[in-house]
């Protein structure tokens with residue numbers, strides 16, 4: 001059997017394991033270990049497993065992930081996600097689809113605290129969804145807006161996906177964060193335009209609510225000024241260079257603790273809950289990362305990556321065409337693979353090809369994250385959709401997926417824009433010097 | 435990227451032993467989180483006020499081992515490992531139970547192999563005085579902590595197997 | 602006939618990797634095709650700080666090893682690379698290493714389970730600064746510099762403020778003024794784009810020693826017939842020459858690139874370099890001394906290295922290490 005064939009068998013075995021419900025990290029690590037044992041030797045596989053397991057848990061750069069998670073959970077305990085949505089709703093709630101617009105803004109705002117798509121959709125969704133349903137929004141539309149909006153959390157910095165990309169691609173995380181700002185904001189804009197268009201043609205999707213006076217709006221704004229300051233301080237300080245991305249997470253946690261004190265949420269229970277949620281999520285992520293690195297190691301020994309990049313080269317396609325092809329492949333893989341696993345698996349294969357085609361690794365990280373995000377909402381395995389369904393069990397999955405379709409259209413246009421105009425991504429990091 | 439909301443179900447019951455384990459994991463992980471936070475924050479403060487906290491990265495690295503090891507245990511105790519449920523939610527209960535047992539065996543085995551690899555390295559490096567460069571923080575204890583965590587996770591998976599088996 | 606895997610944490614285009622490929626091609630040719638290599642680049646197979654352990658256990662047959670980054674099990678190999686103060690060039694670095702490795706059994710002990718296929722010297726790091734050039738040792742005062750850990754104590758003595766941060770963050774830290782400079786060899790001006798964020802390069806010979814850098818596992822070694830073992834042993838010269846050439850080329854490229862891109866180059870006056878060497882050597886002696894706490898006697902190694910360098914006698918010491 002050739003190594004390439006063993007690689008294909010390994011991928012097939014992984015898909016089977018995942019389908020029968022084996023934890024993703026276990027499936028990745030198990031196939032990786034077995035594959036290395038077959039291709040090299042059992043001894044080598046066991047040693048490699050030990051090396052990767054320890055290297056991963058001692059990686060300084062990866063340590064930011066739990067700290068950013070903690071910051072987000074503390075902000076959540078302090079009521080940040082609800083307040084973001086509330087304020088946005090006061091400003092635009094009286095328009096058609098206004099609460100949906102507010103949801104997107106709320107997601108973008110909370111996305112600037114949280115590094116993850118699922119955390120964003122879960123926290124903003126739990127505040128916004130009941131509100132929209134009270135206002136008689138069509139449930140599928142409301143759920144769709146939130147599921148899509150949640151993906152802003154993984155692009156707008158801080159971004160867990162970009163941290164992981166930065167580590168495997170050996171790129172500056174600060175540069176990646178700077179590069180993500182314009183694409184993240186324009187993505188939110190695209191969603192808002194999509195909502196505007198939908199509600200223009202079908203006003204019943206999102207009926208108007210009562211207008212809130214300017215006085216109440218400003219009072220609302222006053223309530224989130226502390227959170228806004230925190231966001232500006234952490235993201236701004238990182239861009240100016242007061243601290244490195246890794247330190248920004250710690251500084252953010254300190255600031256978030258301050259926020260909890262300020263808002264009277266500084267008590268044992270709230271802090272304890274935030275720590276527990278952080279550990280639970282971080283533990284899950286660490287297992288997936290260890291698994292993915294082992295699996296990637298196996299895949300690179302099989303030489304499949306070389307075969308694939310040779311295909312791309314043999315196609316002699318234009319760079320743009322090759323990238324579009326990659327995007328399609330990512331969307332396909334993203335329909336059944338977890339986003340983190342997808343990123344860890346494809347970066348070693350696709351990044352060298354993209355660089356050879358003349359794309360900057362920073363741009364590629366944004367592109368990859370953006371394509372991966374779409375996988376969070378598209379069927380059959382849009383994880384955000386399952387989160388939304390967890391909040392509102394009475395909305396059928398089918399209705400949510402139907403509600404997402406217009407946002408997927410917006411996603412495709414936005415992805416096309418990122419491919420067509422790399423400057424959107426690369427301009428800001430060139431100005432701030434990373 | 436993933437996060438917190440339990441996509442899956444909470445662990446069905448939390449017997450005394452597991453809640454003690456959860457508390458230990460919680461304490462170790464929490465200590466790591468706040469120690470890492472304090473170290474980095476003081477390093478930043480120091481840089482802007484003129485005192486140097488050299489080796490802060492090494493302290494943070496040691497903290498991350500505490501965080502990651504305890505977090506993996508905690509996630510296992512809370513049944514929070516990410517898994518795909520599209521197929522399994524369409525099968526009948528007996529089949530689901532059988533697949534869950536298979537999955538528990540595979541998971542336990544995988545964590546045992548990882549623990550084995552880590553143990554082998556520790557054995558090789560036992561007399562090698564493995565330590566960080568600047569502060570000379572010894573690394574072997576950190577490796578041992580991780581090994582204990584991995585072995586405990588394997589045991590947890592095996593335990594769900596027996597619990598389901600006797601039911 | 603014999604397919605050997607080769608693994609390196611560096612990407613295929615890196616100067617080290619170019620030398621590696623040159624060596625592989627030469628070995629395949631010289632063996633008349635009886636040896637073939639399957640290379641894995643970019644850390645696909647080997648990590649950077651555990652590679653010695655990994656090769657011992659057969660993760661790769663041959664690989665790039667970096668005892669200078671190992672956190673344990675190779676303390677003598679790591680610290681001895683700081684014993685070369687006053688050394689003149691890369692060839693002398695390697696010659697001194699060979700003498701030391703032949704004379705002190707601690708070297709072989711840390712290399713157990715491995716056969717060294719190439720020893721590598723390094724370019725002398727200098728200081729790259731953003732705005733304030735370093736013309737004299739006094740100029741170090743108050744500068745915040747990113748440095749590898751073995752230079753930390755010397756920099757402190759000079760009044761600088763050494764900081765530790767991952768190399769991947771150095772570019773943006775320089776761009777934003779989080780640090781004033783970095784201790785790095787001249788090739789980084791080009792390879793890490795430091796010319797975009799720093800203005801001055803001062804060559805100060807932070808003397809860097811040689812260390813074993815390529816090795817084959819004992820298991821793979823024993824699978825080979827004697828004539829092929831001899832071939833690989835002799836291939837050491839090819840590999841070292843290629844590495845030497847690539848290192849110098851990378852340095853020259855970095856300097857040329859820096860000149861085109863407005864970097865101002867300077868060097869210390871000779872008497873200050875000598876003072877610096879003195880500081881550096883005192884620190885190396887202290888580090889040798891400190892090895893005693895983990896049961897390694899580094900002082901005689903340090904003294905022998907300095908004797909070889911000051912008398913210029915490293916070249917007369919045979920490969921076996923006997924003087």
Ligand code: NA
Nearest residue numbers: 111153156158
């Ligand atoms: Na975010």
Ligand code: NA
Nearest residue numbers: 334375376381
């Ligand atoms: Na997906």
